[in-house]
Amino acid sequence: MAAPGPRPVLVARQEATAIDDATLARSAMACDPGAHPAIWDRYNSPVRRVLRRAMGPGNDVEDEVQEVFLRFYRNSALLRNPAALRSFLFGIAMRVAASELRSRRIRGWLRLTPDGVLDDHAAPHADPDAREAVKRLYAILDRLETKSRLAFVLHHVEGLELLEVASALGVSLATVKRRLSRVSARVWAMAQGDRVLIDCLDASGPASVEKVQ
Amino acid sequence: MTRWPTSSPEDRDDALDALGRMARMHLTGDVSPQEEAEARRRLRAHLAREPLAERARRKAKLWIGAAAMAAVVAAIFVGRPLLPRPALTFDVDVPVVSQRDYLLVPSTAPSGHVTFSDGSKLTLSPGARGRIVALHADGAAIGLEDGRVNLEVAHRAGARWSVAAGPFAIVMTGAVFDMRWSGADELFEVDLRSGSLTIRGPLAASGIELAAGQKLVADLRAGQLRIERVAPEAPDDTSAMTAPTMPGESASWMQRVAAGDFRGVLADADQRGLDNTLIQSTLADLVALADAARYAGRVDVAHRALLAQRDRFARSSAARTAAFLLGRLADTSESQPAAAIAWYDRYLAETPGGEFASEALGRKLVAVQRVSGAASARPVAQEYLRRFPQGPYATKARELTLSP
Numbered sequence: 001m002a003a004p005g006p007r008p009v010l011v012a013r014q015e016a017t018a019i020d021d022a023t024l025a026r027s028a029m030a031c032d033p034g035a036h037p038a039i040w041d042r043y044n045s046p047v048r049r050v051l052r053r054a055m056g057p058g059n060d061v062e063d064e065v066q067e068v069f070l071r072f073y074r075n076s077a078l079l080r081n082p083a084a085l086r087s088f089l090f091g092i093a094m095r096v097a098a099s100e101l102r103s104r105r106i107r108g109w110l111r112l113t114p115d116g117v118l119d120d121h122a123a124p125h126a127d128p129d130a131r132e133a134v135k136r137l138y139a140i141l142d143r144l145e146t147k148s149r150l151a152f153v154l155h156h157v158e159g160l161e162l163l164e165v166a167s168a169l170g171v172s173l174a175t176v177k178r179r180l181s182r183v184s185a186r187v188w189a190m191a192q193g194d195r196v197l198i199d200c201l202d203a204s205g206p207a208s209v210e211k212v213q
Numbered sequence: 214m215t216r217w218p219t220s221s222p223e224d225r226d227d228a229l230d231a232l233g234r235m236a237r238m239h240l241t242g243d244v245s246p247q248e249e250a251e252a253r254r255r256l257r258a259h260l261a262r263e264p265l266a267e268r269a270r271r272k273a274k275l276w277i278g279a280a281a282m283a284a285v286v287a288a289i290f291v292g293r294p295l296l297p298r299p300a301l302t303f304d305v306d307v308p309v310v311s312q313r314d315y316l317l318v319p320s321t322a323p324s325g326h327v328t329f330s331d332g333s334k335l336t337l338s339p340g341a342r343g344r345i346v347a348l349h350a351d352g353a354a355i356g357l358e359d360g361r362v363n364l365e366v367a368h369r370a371g372a373r374w375s376v377a378a379g380p381f382a383i384v385m386t387g388a389v390f391d392m393r394w395s396g397a398d399e400l401f402e403v404d405l406r407s408g409s410l411t412i413r414g415p416l417a418a419s420g421i422e423l424a425a426g427q428k429l430v431a432d433l434r435a436g437q438l439r440i441e442r443v444a445p446e447a448p449d450d451t452s453a454m455t456a457p458t459m460p461g462e463s464a465s466w467m468q469r470v471a472a473g474d475f476r477g478v479l480a481d482a483d484q485r486g487l488d489n490t491l492i493q494s495t496l497a498d499l500v501a502l503a504d505a506a507r508y509a510g511r512v513d514v515a516h517r518a519l520l521a522q523r524d525r526f527a528r529s530s531a532a533r534t535a536a537f538l539l540g541r542l543a544d545t546s547e548s549q550p551a552a553a554i555a556w557y558d559r560y561l562a563e564t565p566g567g568e569f570a571s572e573a574l575g576r577k578l579v580a581v582q583r584v585s586g587a588a589s590a591r592p593v594a595q596e597y598l599r600r601f602p603q604g605p606y607a608t609k610a611r612e613l614t615l616s617p
Contacts, residue, residue, distance in 0.1 A: 036260070037465075040253060041497065049242025057240060062252060069256055134239045137232050156226075156233030157240075181222070188225050191232065201231055 025082035028072075040069060043086070047093050053157045054097035054150055056138035064100055068093045090168040094150055101146045133200035140190045148183035155180055245530045245568075246500065247413045250422070251384050254411070255371070258386060300348045302330045317342040318360075329353065332367040333374070346377070361393040368408065379605060380572050381414030381431070396605060399433035415541070415572055417504070422468070436545050438508060466501035470508070478505040479514065487514065491521040500531050503538065512546045536560035537569045540576065550580040571597075575606030578613070587616055 019038065027035035047068050051061040071092050079088050141149045147169070154165045155176075166176040191197045244252070305316065306326040318325040320340035327335040327345075333353075337343070341360025345353060352366070352374035366374045368387025376383045378394035381401050388408030394401050403412060405423045412421050416431050416438040423429055428441045466478045482490045482502055490502065499522050506515035519535040519542070526532050540556030543549040557577040561570060574597050582590035594610035601607065 040256065041495065044249065044252065045242040045244075047242075048244065049240070052240045052242065053236065062248075062255075065252060066256055066259060070259055073260060130235050131239060133232070134236045137236055152229075153233075156229045157236045159230075159233065159237065184222070184226060184229055188229060191229075197232065200235065201228060 020083075021085040022082040025076070025079055025085040025088075028076045029079060029082070036069075036073060039072070039085070039089075043089050044069070046086070047089055050090060050093050050154075050158055051097055054094065054153050055101065056141065057135060059104075064093075064096050067096045071096070084167070087164065087167045090154075090164075091170060094154070094168050095170075098146050098150060101149070129196070129200055129203070133197050136194050136197050137191070140187055140194075143190070144183060144186070148179055148186075151176060151179045152183045152187060156184075241528070243528065243530055246534075247382065247384060247411065250411045251373070254386060254409075258370070300350055301333075301353055302348070303345060303353075304328045314345040315342075316344065329367075331369060331372075334363075334365045336363040336365075338362065349373070357392065357394050359394060359396055361391065363389075363391045365389045366408070379414075380433075380569070381412060381417075382568070383410050383412050385410035399605065401431040401433070402428065404428045413568070415569065416507070421470070421504075436541075466498050466505070470501045470504050475505040475509040478502060479509055479511060482514070487517070491517055492525075494521075496522065496526045496529055496531055499525075503535070507538070507542070510546075512542060516542055516547075530564075533560065533564045533567065534569065536563060537567075537573050540573065544576060544580055550584045553577075554580050554584065571601045571604040571606070574600065575604060575609070578606055578610060582613065587613055 024035055024039055024042070028039060044065060048061060048065050051064050051068070052059075055061055055064070068089065072089060075092075079085070141152065144152070150169060151165060154160045154168055155162065160168065162173060162176050162180070165180075166173045169176065171179075191201075304327070306328070316325075316327065316337060318337045318339055318341050322339055324339065325337045327337070329335070331352075335355065338361040341357070341362055343355060343357040343360075343362070346356045347354040351369075352372050354374075355364070355376045357376060357378040364374075364376065366372065366385055366387050366389070372386045374385050376392065378392065378401060379396055379399070381394070383392070383403065385408060388410045389406040390408075390410065391404040391406070392402060401414070403410075403423060405425055405427055407425045409422060409424050412423060412429060414431070415433055416436070417429075421429065421440070423440070426442060429438070430441065431438045466481070469478050478501060491499070494502065499518050503515050503518035503522065506512070506518060516539065519539050522529070522535040523532045523539075536556050537560040540553045540560060543556060544553035554577055557573040557580070560567065560573045561577075564570065567573075574593070578590055578593045578597055581593050590613055594613040597604065597606055597610040598614065
């Protein structure tokens with residue numbers, strides 16, 4: 001039997017924080033056994049966060065987090081630009097979220113908690129008015145088509161730049177711009193009819209308010 | 214109409230960004246170390262089965278397609294999934310005295326057995342009492358009030374089981390173990406025969422993973438925790454899961470702390486330079502370092518590692534737990550009850566419903582009595598009884614409220 005060829009190996013003692021994304025991704029593509037745990041350590045929290053923001057309050061996302069990393073494990077060889085590990089994972093997360101959102105919509109499962117209260121993943125010391133506003137914002141997003149919802153969440157909630165949104169959704173920059181323009185107008189039209197959202201917005205935006213006055 | 218300027222698309226986007234920021238603040242990626250460890254364990258189990266699952270998927274492709282079609286039709290016409298998974302059920306054998314979900318074996322009777330519908334078994338020794346707190350499709354949550362039990366959790370994909378005993382919590386997917394909790398002695402023991410599990414609680418705030426053949430003993434009164442190695446009763450079926458997929462974990466500080474290699478972790482930190490370690494380490498390594506230092510009695514290192522968690526990862530749940538642990542250090546190892554009270558207060562303010570809330574308030578009660586006397590401690594005792602009438606410090610609190 002031929003001796004196995006050399007392959008890149010993550011040095012176990014090397015701090016994972018000292019390793020850049022490209023090296024981590026290349027190690028995963030080369031089936032280095034240390035790569036996947038390190039990627040999990042670095043990205044399980046950001047992936048969980050973006051999934052929670054995509055799915056909305058009251059929706060458990062642990063199964064989706066598992067699915068994202070399983071898909072990454074199966075498809076890491078398809079990663080063309082190792083430095084884009086984060087975008088690649090976010091792209092998988094968006095596909096998983098889209099699939100789950102469609103599925104939950106069909107089954108009527110996409111909803112807030114039964115009592116309308118955010119779950120315990122919400123930030124500590126959360127302002128009750130802001131919690132209510134978040135709940136209402138997601139009630140609006142629940143009425144959107146999945147693709148538009150995800151574009152809105154990635155740009156306005158997650159705070160990604162347009163190019164990053166395009167990369168995560170696997171579409172062109174022009175498509176993202178068109179999609180965001182339409183969905184932003186629609187969300188804003190619905191938000192203006194919601195007293196709680198508007199009050200919360202006014203309370204949170206003194207700088208802009210001063211600009212008007 | 215809002216006072217926000219919305220005359221242009223840019224103004225409108227600013228307003229939507231403000232709403233988005235609000236959502237961003239409320240929907241974080243934070244989970245407790247216990248939940249993170251459970252998620253990691255689940256992934257490891259999934260990955261261990263991956264090659265088999267891949268083959269099975271290819272073989273069953275046509276059947277899955279047909280089933281998916283049937284599910285779509287059912288979802289459209291019936292409005293719910295074809296096969297909802299029912300929660301587990303359980304049967305109780307004599308001599309377990311069971312009232313709804315409460316279980317008790319008289320101290321004069323032989324051991325009693327509870328059998329779950331997935332094949333898992335709970336055996337209660339004479340005198341043991343507890344409760345089936347919750348049943349779901351993937352497992353159950355059990356509360357042990359006092360006594361000794363044996364739990365054999367049938368290993369299944371996606372299984373989720375937990376046992377709470379006093380301030381401790383155990384989570385597992387499949388394991389066979391004996392455990393004992395004595396509220397009177399504040400003594401907790403877990404003897405793991407096969408499988409693996411994670412234990413969290415006082416002295417193990419970041420979670421300790423036990424492997425087959427290990428026994429954990431936590432003596433809360435003495436403030437001691439030790440892990441002993443005992444011979445496993447049977448070969449560990451589940452240990453094979455970890456080897457092919459995540460062997461890199463074996464070298465992590467967390468794993469080494471779980472294996473009792475506290476001094477090895479501290480030596481590593483010293484070799485790297487403690488200052489650099491505290492500045493550069495990941496949160497997981499800082500948590501492991503703090504644990505190793507606490508177990509090895511290096512109070513100064515533990516103190517600095519806990520402070521580093523709070524400074525560098527201020528929004529993490531570990532940082533909040535660090536406040537409690539800093540209180541315990543000040544209380545038990547540094548003889549600074551006033552500082553301990555301040556840390557307990559901070560923990561209670563940051564995490565009012567946290568898993569150590571009862572412990573923090575109880576310890577604060579004792580510290581306040583020590584520093585300022587019984588009269589000052591009485592309001593704390595009243596608050597403790599209001600919030601934790603069955604808690605481990607309830608007797609002490611009652612004594613204080615009744616004293617003249």
